[in-house]
Amino acid sequence: MDALKGLETEFAAVTQKPEELTRLARRSFELRQEMTFLFESNERNFVYWFERRNKGVFLAATPIDVSQILRERLFEQFDTVVMTSATLTVGGRFDYIKQRLGLDHVKERTLPPEFQYGEQVLLYLPQRMPDVRDAGFQAKAAEEILRLLELSEGRAFCLFTSYSQMNELFERVRARVPFPLLLQGTSPRSVLLERFKNTAGAVLFATASFWQGVDVPGEQLSCVIVDRLPFAVPSDPIVAARVQALQEDGRNPFSEFQVPQAVLALKQGFGRLIRTKTDRGVLALLDSRIQRMAYGKIFLESLPKYKITTNLAEVSRFLGKKK
Numbered sequence: 001m002d003a004l005k006g007l008e009t010e011f012a013a014v015t016q017k018p019e020e021l022t023r024l025a026r027r028s029f030e031l032r033q034e035m036t037f038l039f040e041s042n043e044r045n046f047v048y049w050f051e052r053r054n055k056g057v058f059l060a061a062t063p064i065d066v067s068q069i070l071r072e073r074l075f076e077q078f079d080t081v082v083m084t085s086a087t088l089t090v091g092g093r094f095d096y097i098k099q100r101l102g103l104d105h106v107k108e109r110t111l112p113p114e115f116q117y118g119e120q121v122l123l124y125l126p127q128r129m130p131d132v133r134d135a136g137f138q139a140k141a142a143e144e145i146l147r148l149l150e151l152s153e154g155r156a157f158c159l160f161t162s163y164s165q166m167n168e169l170f171e172r173v174r175a176r177v178p179f180p181l182l183l184q185g186t187s188p189r190s191v192l193l194e195r196f197k198n199t200a201g202a203v204l205f206a207t208a209s210f211w212q213g214v215d216v217p218g219e220q221l222s223c224v225i226v227d228r229l230p231f232a233v234p235s236d237p238i239v240a241a242r243v244q245a246l247q248e249d250g251r252n253p254f255s256e257f258q259v260p261q262a263v264l265a266l267k268q269g270f271g272r273l274i275r276t277k278t279d280r281g282v283l284a285l286l287d288s289r290i291q292r293m294a295y296g297k298i299f300l301e302s303l304p305k306y307k308i309t310t311n312l313a314e315v316s317r318f319l320g321k322k323k
Contacts, residue, residue: 001032001035001036004028004029004031004032004035005032007024007025007028008025008028008029011024011025011028012025035059037061038059038060038061041061043061045063045064045065045068046061046062046063046064047061047062047064047237047238047240047241048060048061049061049062049237049238062237062238062241064238064241064242064245065242065245066100066101066102067099067100067101067102068102070101070102071102071104075102075103083101086267086271087264087267087268087271088264089110089302090259090260090263090264090298090302091263091298091301091302092110092301092302094106094108096256096260096261096264099256113304114277115274115277115279115304116277117274117304117305117306118305118306118307119307120274120277120279120280120281121273121274121280121281121282121283121304121306121307122281122282122283122306122307122308122309122314122315122318123282123283123284123285123303123306123307123308123309124148124282124283124284124285124308124309124310124312124314124315125284125285125288125290125291125308125309125310126144126284126286126288126310126312127310129141129144129286129287129288130288131288131289132227132228132229132287132288132289138165138168138169138172139172141169141227141286142169142172142173144225144284144286145158145169145173145225145286146173146176146177147312148223148225148282148284148315149173149177149179149203149223150177151223151282151312151315151316151319152222152223152281152282152319153179153201153222154177154179154180154200154201154202154203155201155202155203155219155220155221155222155223156203156204156221156222156223156224156225157203157204157206157210157221157223157224157225157272157273158203158204158205158206158225158227159206159207159210159211159224159225159226159227159269159272160205160206160207160226160227160228161207161208161227161228161230161231162207162233163184163185163207165227165228166183166184166205166206166207167183169205169227170183170205177203178201179201179202179203180199180200180201180202180203181202181203181204181205182195182196182199182202182203182204182205183204183205184204184205184206184207184209184210189209189210192204192206193214193216196216196220196221197216197220202220210272211230211265211268211269211272212268212269212271214272215275216272216275217275217276217279218276218278218279221272221273221281222273222280222281222282222319223273223281223282223283223284223319224269224270224272224273224281224282224283224284225284225286226266226269226270226283226284226285226286226287227286227287228285228286228287228289229262229266229285229287229289229290229299230262230265230266230269231258231261231262232258232261232262234258239258242257243257243258254295255295259295259298262299263298263299263302266285266299266302266303267302267303270283270303281319282315282318282319283306284315
């Protein structure tokens with residue numbers, strides 16, 4: 001910060017300076033303001049954190065609660081704001097998104113789905129899966145993925161909640177299938193997506209960035225496999241700060257924040273499969289907690305009205321394969 005201030009002083013002393021120096025001085029001042037906020041601010045509604053990526057260190061300040069910011073900067077500035085998405089509700093209700101965004105007086109409406117999910121989708125929940133925290137989960141998950149890929153003839157997204165899980169399952173599967181496998185991190189996101197679309201029977205192993213904003217209509221994507229319920233990592237500084245803020249307010253962060261956030265993330269991931277009225281395919285969730293834990297009911301109630309099975313033979317029939 002002292003170096004930036006010295007630079008600005010030197011620029012100011014230059015007579016008849018070109019416009020480029022004026023712009024540099026302005027940028028230097030902005031950087032000092034940002035660094036002052038990052039290092040010296042006592043604003044309690046922000047969590048201050050850094051991360052190392054390759055050879056860089058990145059500093060950030062993230063609001064813990066965005067509701068007041070949005071209320072002042074957006075909602076109070078307009079007479080009417082229309083908010084629409086396929087994944088705004090949890091358990092058929094808008095409570096979570098209203099609380100997170102600071103919406104006080106709203107008109108709500110849930111529209112009927114455009115797709116015939118009960119006919120176009122089969123949700124497969126395998127039986128006798130170990131708990132995701134069990135040492136044997138990865139081996140059993142690999143076996144399920146292998147069976148599903150055989151039935152779908154590749155043409156699948158395998159979506160994971162962490163890079164370590166993605167890489168381990170990729171290594172367990174790669175030598176045991178005849179299909180072309182693509183792995184996130186080996187090429188840019190756009191390149192991987194194009195390869196998937198243009199490679200017969202391709203299978204993509206990916207994490208968070210492929211859970212949303214990816215559109216692969218048609219038979220090329222006929223199966224989406226999710227390894228576990230997408231709960232945010234509790235050690236993430238933003239998640240930890242929001243959990244702490246809710247606890248200090250006497251509220252339950254698991255039911256009010258962590259579960260709803262995971263529900264919306266799962267809806268986004270599953271949403272990769274059906275993109276048109278003629279799409280058809282299988283969704284698979286390998287996490288037994290959706291059937292065993294009380295909160296699993298919230299996930300199932302929040303998903304579209306898929307046809308559900310625990311029988312791999314039914315998956316085979318749905319995909320038109322012989323037993």
